Amino acid sequence: MWRNLLLRGTTCLLQVAAPRFLHQRPFPPFSCVRLLTQRLLHRPPQFLDKGYFLAHSGTRAYKNDAKSALEIPTTPVTITDIKQYLRSKEIPFHDGHSCLHIQSIFINPSDRKDSYCLFIDKTTGQFLCKDTMVEGSWEDIQDCLEVMQKQEQDFLSPHVLLGYSESMEEQEERESELREVQRIWSSSVPLTDVPEEEALLVKTMFQISKVSNATLKKFGVRLFKPTKSLVFPWFGGPDSSLKGVKLLSAQSTDNNKVIYKEATVPKCNSFHSLFGLPLVGRMDAEVVLTGSELDTLAVSQATGLPSVALPRGASCLPPILLPYLEQFKRVTLWLGDDIRSWEASKIFSRKLGLRRCSLVRPGEYRPCPMEALAQGKNLGQIIKSSIPAAHKSIVSFKQLREDVYGELSNTEQVAGVKWARFPELNRILKGHRKGELTVFTGPTGSGKTTFISEVALDLCMQGVNTLWGSFEINNVRLAKVMLTQFAMQRLENNLEQYDFWADKFEELPLYFMTFHGQQNIKAVLDTMQHSVYLYDINHVIIDNLQFMMGQENLAVDKFAVQDHIIGAFRKFATNSSCHVTLVIHPRKEEDDRDLQTASIFGSAKASQEADNVLILQEKKLATCPGRRSLQITKNRFDGDVGIFPLDFLKSSLTFEAPIQGKHKLRKVAFKPENEGGEGMKVEGKKVEVKKEKVAKIAKAPRTVTGKESVQK
Ligand SMILES: Nc1ncnc2c1ncn2[C@@H]1O[C@H](COP(=O)(O)OP(=O)(O)OP(=O)(O)O)[C@@H](O)[C@H]1O
Incomplete structure (x- = not known):
């Protein structure tokens, strides 16, 4: 009784201050709750929210997704802090690529299979125990270690960090998502069991004709007939159970291209699947990281190398996935065939540790893996020719020439993402670019x-x-x-x-x-x-x-x-x-x-x-x-x-x-104001325009010529 009461008292605090903590039950022992509470009371408010706490209307409450909100320490933890702390507690650790590995404190030492299965992110201090799936912040693990030390225990129950009961709404949502996953999975059929003619049609539609049945079977790809979608399973957790599914549909366009659309259950924010991971052996030291499930099928079939696909392609690499990639000494990033994927692979390799990463540079001879397979290219050779991500501070043009070529031959992509609602911005700025x-x-x-x-x-x-x-x-x-x-x-x-x-x-x-x-x-x-x-x-x-x-x-x-x-x-x-x-x-x-x-x-x-x-x-x-x-x-x-x-x-x-x-767009040649004001060219001649007149001239439909002043 006292525990429940105590817990109720601390729940709102935990809910606000330690959302990552709050997924498990039963409740924490008294001392741990007390320690956590003390620390949480001194913690700053969260600085980030996922963007869907929307305006409320009279009777509705805000929907603030505590689970995906993020904790940011006031003084960010550094790798030196983490190491110093672990040393001070006499906790042995392995210095990994993106994480420090320690023995799990949530498993009885006599039951530990892989002794170093608790991963602490070197950048954030967030931790994940792969064998129990307990996760939390750097402060959380410090709290746990303090409790262990105080109570002279050599491990804690995995449930020690629990304490928050989900709201009815959240619980219902989670359960209905799980039911939906099961429903889709059980009502879809292994693609290899589909009658040959139909399977051929599906393969043509998805442009995966070269993918063998053996590969599809190995990866457990299914077909969901009602929407004619391919289903890629997400198996995870210590028991490798079904956690989610990704549905991929394909539509061909007039110019014979295929547009893929994907949907996930659970929603993409919590869809942390690394497709292909269950097929990776414990001793595998090399992996090819791709931007889609289809690409992983292609790499695996053509090279026999372990390959996993990122859940959201080149758009992000959630740090919660990093522990699963720690075992690899070499990671080849082959995320796609455009500049965006190339930029993403450079950014992701920083998270993964530059020294073990090599990148496949997109280009004419290096399309995305599935296309390379379709074109009969040698995927193993492409992977071998990938370039190391680590670069020196001084480079010669020889090292830059491919980059320069890439920029010259992909001017549209280099110009950045185009606005859909503001064509005039596209015309003048050309696009939205990273790093500006x-x-x-x-x-x-x-x-x-x-x-x-x-x-x-x-x-x-x-x-x-x-x-x-x-x-x-x-x-x-x-x-x-x-x-x-x-x-x-x-x-x-x-x-x-x-x-x-x-x-x-x-x-x-x-x-x-x-x-x-x-x-x-x-x-x-x-x-x-x-x-x-x-x-x-x-x-x-x-x-x-x-x-x-x-x-x-x-x-x-x-x-x-x-x-x-x-x-x-x-x-x-x-x-x-x-x-x-x-x-x-x-x-x-x-x-x-x-x-x-x-x-x-x-x-x-x-x-x-x-x-x-x-x-x-x-x-x-x-x-x-x-x-x-x-x-x-x-x-x-x-x-x-x-x-x-x-x-x-x-x-x-x-x-x-x-x-x-x-009113038409008018473009003028750029000249900084500190070099003589608003210099611009009209019909080839440079004219000085007073500020007051700029707007009026802009609104007058007129012909403006010259390179920088072509009217569109
Ligand atoms: N072109 C417009 N004409 C009339 N009203 C506008 C226009 N653009 C915005 N508004 C309205 O004016 C109000 C103020 O707009 P907003 O807050 O975007 O201005 P701001 O320039 O950011 O203000 P501040 O200088 O205080 O930062 C809002 O109610 C908005 O809906």
């Missing part, structure tokens, strides 16, 4: 947050993993704006549609920092760093920079502080291959003048740091009060700059270009 810093400004209340929210949402909907740092407006309000933009309608008046849109929105790779108000730049950067590691974040939006200024020493010149902060974000963007969009309030605002680059920055140095500078210009017209213009005054990628008008649709909080013909 975009500075975005506009007058107070002009709609900066609303606009940048849609710009980021557009990218996120195309798979750009996004992290929002909204310090001014709270996350619920921001998520409400984004959901309205996503649904393209006000859901206030259509509440019956709320769940439909919320379910879809939930699937987006979207995260929010839970900071609010003034913040310390270091805490924000640490959180960003952490999220890049955990969620492979490609785009961080900081709204806005002024909320970091308050914490810095303002005795120093304000603009020097601003420069310093912009410099820090610049460094982060480059080092983490992550795009950072920084919203900045303009320095000066005069009602009758348009803003210019100099309105934002304190010094020329700061304007140097940004790759792109975007200004939301607000010209209040009696005829179109909501109309804004977006001016791009800097574009380091190819120098094109320009301005185009945007109409605001209040009903969906979205922006769109006014009807074509009336």
